Amino acid sequence: IQLTQSPSSLSASVGDRATITCRASQAIARYLVWYQQKPGQAPKLLIYSASTLQSGVPSRFSGSGSGTDFTLTISSLQPEDFATYYCQQINGYPLTFGGGTRVEI
């Protein structure tokens, strides 16, 4: 299953709303996960089951979608949110990731 993320990068300011999309090549119900990765660090789990926030993740992050189209939204960007975001499908093996979206100032 291929995952296509868009955009590959986006420039935004603190306080802006950011939206990232992830499209699957076939339906995956809600078996979609979002991770955040900062330079030099391991990825961090943000959202699972397409829309459920992992414990400790700020409520400005939200996820939606099912089937083939998914969205990650950051309602008001904070300085610590500038990072790269990846979607991942967990519908079956091989597990696959989207190409990533770099959110930069």
Place this chain on the structure above:
Amino acid sequence: EVQLVESGGGLVQPGGSLRLSCEGTGFIFSSHWMDWVRQAPGGGLEWVAHIKQDGSETYYLDSVRGRFTISRDNAKNSLSLQMNSLRVEDTARYFCARVSPVLGRTFDVWGQGVLVTVSS
């Protein structure tokens, strides 16, 4: 504190072998599926291999099947990745990742990764 720590990376020539290890602490290692994920320099994430709690079930990325072997030693809280016939395109940072016991095939804990460079 729940933690995963990888070791064993380094520089190896094409065709060579390397064995990566990952030690888990702060949780019941034997209760979790475990996986390896890699990231080429400047690139995205790529899932590599998976192993069930008791080692009875494994899955591999097509491009590494037959060359890489994932294994675990629950008595030592340890995960391994034996990499043979290495290729330049295997160059990457390799992360071990814990699969959440309640969230399906979701990685809820990651190590910091270890760098593998395949070059002559």
